[in-house]
Amino acid sequence: MxxxxxxxxxxxxxxxxxxxxxxxxxxxxxxxxxxxxxxxxxxxxxxxxxxxxxxxxxxxxxxxxxxxxxxxxxxxxxxxxxxxxxxxxxxxxxxxxxxxxxxxxxxxxxxxxxxxxxxxxxxxxxxxxxxxxxxxxxxxxxxxxxxxxxxxxxxxxxxxxxxxxxxxxxxxxxxxxxxxxxxxxxxxxxxxxxxxxxxxxxxxxxxxxxxxxxxxxxxxxxxxxxxxxxxxxxxxxxxxxxxxxxxxxxxxxxxxxxxxxxxxxxxxxxxxxxxxxxxxxxxxxxxxxxxxxxxxxxxxxxxxxxxxxxxxxxxxxxxxxxxxxxxxxxxxxxxxxxxxxELTTLRGTHRRVDQRTIYTDTIVPLPDIQGDVLELIVLFDTKQLADDAEFGLLLRCSEEGDEYTEITYTAEDCKLKVDRTHSGAGELGVSDVNLAPLENGLIQLQIFMDRSSVELFANNGLKTITNRIYPKHDSLGIKLFARKGDAQLVSLDVWELSKEI
Structure with a gap:
């Protein structure tokens, strides 16, 4: 040319x-x-x-x-x-x-x-x-x-x-x-x-x-x-x-x-x-x-x-x-x-939940922690879990309890799941991955929520799960839960992420 x-x-x-x-x-x-x-x-x-x-x-x-x-x-x-x-x-x-x-x-x-x-x-x-x-x-x-x-x-x-x-x-x-x-x-x-x-x-x-x-x-x-x-x-x-x-x-x-x-x-x-x-x-x-x-x-x-x-x-x-x-x-x-x-520069107000037992078949609301633009780092101890125990978090929970995104870890098969069956509009379905505990028996989950997304980094990024979710604007609650056995929370750190692009 x-x-x-x-x-x-x-x-x-x-x-x-x-x-x-x-x-x-x-x-x-x-x-x-x-x-x-x-x-x-x-x-x-x-x-x-x-x-x-x-x-x-x-x-x-x-x-x-x-x-x-x-x-x-x-x-x-x-x-x-x-x-x-x-x-x-x-x-x-x-x-x-x-x-x-x-x-x-x-x-x-x-x-x-x-x-x-x-x-x-x-x-x-x-x-x-x-x-x-x-x-x-x-x-x-x-x-x-x-x-x-x-x-x-x-x-x-x-x-x-x-x-x-x-x-x-x-x-x-x-x-x-x-x-x-x-x-x-x-x-x-x-x-x-x-x-x-x-x-x-x-x-x-x-x-x-x-x-x-x-x-x-x-x-x-x-x-x-x-x-x-x-x-x-x-x-x-x-x-x-x-x-x-x-x-x-x-x-x-x-x-x-x-x-x-x-x-x-x-x-x-x-x-x-x-x-x-x-x-x-x-x-x-x-x-x-x-x-x-x-x-x-x-x-x-x-x-x-x-x-x-x-x-x-x-x-x-x-x-x-x-x-x-x-x-x-x-x-x-x-x-x-x-x-x-560099994402740590987004961190604003910090809240922490210290070590506690989550008793079997209970859901623990965290009234001081809510939002749709958050970073969470949570540690669970699996060393004394019952063989079929399940535990995890519920994110973006509505006040009525009918809308939430569930993150679950099951001890029996070492499976990490993200269930968006009740996440709101958009696609449904369950994402899952095999995840063995760390050598010290801990499960570490780092979660980034951003209004219509959830990105999960497990055990320092060894496995990741990325999903879009579309809940109502006022579904903001965060809860912990355990099933079929007690679960041990080591710590939960939460930051509000407040700086827009």
Missing amino acids: SNQAGTEQNGAHKQLIARANQALELASTDTTEDNFRLHYHLMPPAGWMNDPNGLIYYKGDYHAFYQHYPYESKWGPMHWGHAKSKDLVHWEHLSIALAPSESYDAGESGGYGCWSGSAVEDNGLLTLIYTGHVDGSTPTEVQCIATSADGINFDKAAYNPVISRPPQEGGFGFRDPKVWQHDGVWYMVIGYGKDGLGKTLLYKSPNLRDWTYIGIAAESDGTMGDMWECPDLFPLGSNDDHVLIISPMNMGATKTMYLIGKLSYKTGIFDCHYAERLDYGFDFYAPQTFIDGKGRRILIGWMNIWGAHYPEQERGWLGAFTLPRELALAEDGTLRMQPVE
Whole structure:
């Protein structure tokens, strides 16, 4: 493409962005009375949000892009929304970064857009790598580049697409490029599926423009879905281990997984020796990670899921991101996710419940502790539990007692559950995960509540459960309970989280 054609291309792109920003501004109304609107999670000012894209620490700021349809609170031709932060807690919404404007990312029907991807810094430029998707075109999906010198305004490369077709015909999907640099060479993984098996494709490039296909880095063993969306492959820990995070399609209740193994840059093969579900809640999908200025590997996911009923949709917006989570490998080699330390700056008024016995088949109200924007850290001692004992908390309880979200631990099978059967509007269901007590016999639960979300980090982030809930605005109570045996509360610390984004 000539320089003149490239200028015309980006002129049209900027016009579409201006139109989308104007529509977003008109749609962004006062939401103070919206009791589903989150206080300290990143969400769109209006319209639709799904996958996190382009997470990056760039020139002293955290940047988060996201799949966005600014015109309605439903999925449509995908744009890239954009926000930045100094601390991962307080976010400032910026101009929309990408809009579908070209033959490789725009079409006649609604099945097109600037689909998911990632971001890197290349010679000072903030560079976005994304999938252009157009239904009915051949191929349907290609990989594209856009760059910015100021971190806000982006130009699409005149030489797009940089990868114009998948390595083989007959595949299922070819999208969601995640790019990183190793020993001066750029690498990219792309989500793909073929013959009923999800796969991660690996490419390399000297310059982000000219890409060479290396091969299939990893693929399903036949039980892990038929297409792997949003792959993310990165080193973690001190033993040269790599982690591959995927969002497998058509794998039942499992929506995200992580695989641990060794990556050979010589052969391009990721040799996996461990695989597990990443988060055990209903509302966690398409997570992406990045390295920040402190050298931390941080993960953020989409705090919704495809195909669910979204009560906020009727209020002109949809979607939110999870809390930022720092990743590490535990001593047993599994993955640990913990909320980033910056979230402690949200803590306001503190209340504490000291050690007590919760007698069997009782519910203990905590009248001095209530709210819909709270952090809780609770410790239970399991050493003297009856074999079939159950204990836990009830969150967001109504005065009548008919609305609540139940968190239960059962001693017999070491199972942690989050039951939202009585949580209010939205989807129902029970999330559960196996969780052994810590070596000292304790169960530690760290819970972040934010009006229409509950994020649970168990035993210092060894297991997590992420769910959206939609209770009435005045369902604010917190209770403790025990069944089939006494339970021992060691402590309960609660903080009001009062700073809005």
